[in-house]
Amino acid sequence: MSKLLINRRRLLSTGAVLGASTLFAPSILRAQTALKVAGIHASPVENAWNSVLHAALQAAHDEGVIEYTFSEGVSGTDYPRAMREYAESGNALIVGESYAVEREARQVAGDYPDTAFLMGSSGEASGDNFGVFGTWNWEAAYLCGMLAAAMTQTGKVGSVGAIPIPEVNMLINGFADGVHAVNPDVEHSVSFIGTFFDPPRAREAGLAQIDSGADILFGERIGTADAARERGIKAIGSMIDYTPLSLMKDGGNDISYVEGVAPAEAVARMEEVRAAIKAGEFEVPRNFEEPA
Numbered sequence: 071m072s073k074l075l076i077n078r079r080r081l082l083s084t085g086a087v088l089g090a091s092t093l094f095a096p097s098i099l100r101a102q103t104a105l106k107v108a109g110i111h112a113s114p115v116e117n118a119w120n121s122v123l124h125a126a127l128q129a130a131h132d133e134g135v136i137e138y139t140f141s142e143g144v145s146g147t148d149y150p151r152a153m154r155e156y157a158e159s160g161n162a163l164i165v166g167e168s169y170a171v172e173r174e175a176r177q178v179a180g181d182y183p184d185t186a187f188l189m190g191s192s193g194e195a196s197g198d199n200f201g202v203f204g205t206w207n208w209e210a211a212y213l214c215g216m217l218a219a220a221m222t223q224t225g226k227v228g229s230v231g232a233i234p235i236p237e238v239n240m241l242i243n244g245f246a247d248g249v250h251a252v253n254p255d256v257e258h259s260v261s262f263i264g265t266f267f268d269p270p271r272a273r274e275a276g277l278a279q280i281d282s283g284a285d286i287l288f289g290e291r292i293g294t295a296d297a298a299r300e301r302g303i304k305a306i307g308s309m310i311d312y313t314p315l316s317l318m319k320d321g322g323n324d325i326s327y328v329e330g331v332a333p334a335e336a337v338a339r340m341e342e343v344r345a346a347i348k349a350g351e352f353e354v355p356r357n358f359e360e361p362a
Contacts, residue, residue: 215248
C-alpha cells in the first residue's frame with residue numbers, strides 16, 4: 071500500500087496518531103474524539119471485496135477507534151458526489167474503490183487536501199492524500215490451479231470474473247498458470263460478468279462453463295460456487311480470507327483446502343511450491359493482461 075498522509079492539524083484535532091507500526095493509537099483515540107471515517111462501497115457490503123473492508127472498519131468503530139459511516143451499492147456516476155459529500159461532512163479518512171472512476175476520484179481528492187482518501191485502485195498514489203491498495207492473492211490462485219489440474223476428470227476447468235481489470239486478470243491468470251504448470255493440456259475457459267456484483271449472473275456464467283465440460287470452477291466473483299453446488303462439482307473461492315499484508319511470504323495470502331479431496335501426490339507437489347513461495351525461492355508471475 072502506498073504512503074498516505076493526513077493533514078497534521080486534522081490529525082491533532084481528532085486525536086489520531088501516526089506511528090511506525092499502527093495507523094491509529096486506540097488508547098489515545100478513546101480518550102478523545104474518534105476519527106471520522108467513511109466507507110464508499112461500489113457493491114453491497116456482502117460482496118467479498120467490500121465485506122472485508124466493511125468488517126474491519128465496523129470492528130474499529132465498535133472498539134471506539136473510529137466513527138464509521140458508509141454507503142453501499144454506489145454507482146460510478148454517483149461515486150464522486152458521494153466522495154465530496156463525505157469530505158464536506160468532516161470525515162478525515164474516506165475508504166473505497168476507484169477502479170471505475172480513477173480520474174474523477176483523484177480530482178475530488180485534489181479538491182480536499184485536508185481529507186485522506188484510501189482507494190482500491192489500478193493506478194498509483196497521487197498527491198499527499200490519495201493512497202491506493204489492491205488484492206495481491208495471485209500466488210494462492212496459482213496453488214489452487216495446481217490442485218485443479220490434478221483433480222479435473224474432464225480436462226476442462228473454468229474461471230468466472232467481474233471485469234478484465236488488472237487485479238482480476240492477475241488472479242485468473244495466476245490460477246491458469248498453476249493449472250498449466252501441472253498439466254499444460256488442461257483447457258481453461260474464462261467468463262466475465264461485466265459487473266463487480268451480480269451473483270445470479272456469476273451463477274449463470276458458471277453453469278454455462280459446466281455445460282461446456284468444466285468440472286472445476288475458479289470463482290473470482292460470488293455466485294460461481296452456487297453453480298458448482300447445483301451441478302455437484304468443485305469450486306474455488308477468492309478474497310474472503312486475505313489479510314492486510316500482501317505476499318504469501320508475509321502472510322498476506324494463502325490457500326485453504328479440505329484434506330482428502332485432492333490426490334495426495336497433487337497436494338504434496340503443491341505444498342512443495344507453497345513452501346518455496348513462502349521461502350522466497352519461487353516467484354509466481356504477475357500477469358495483468360486480459361486472460362485468453
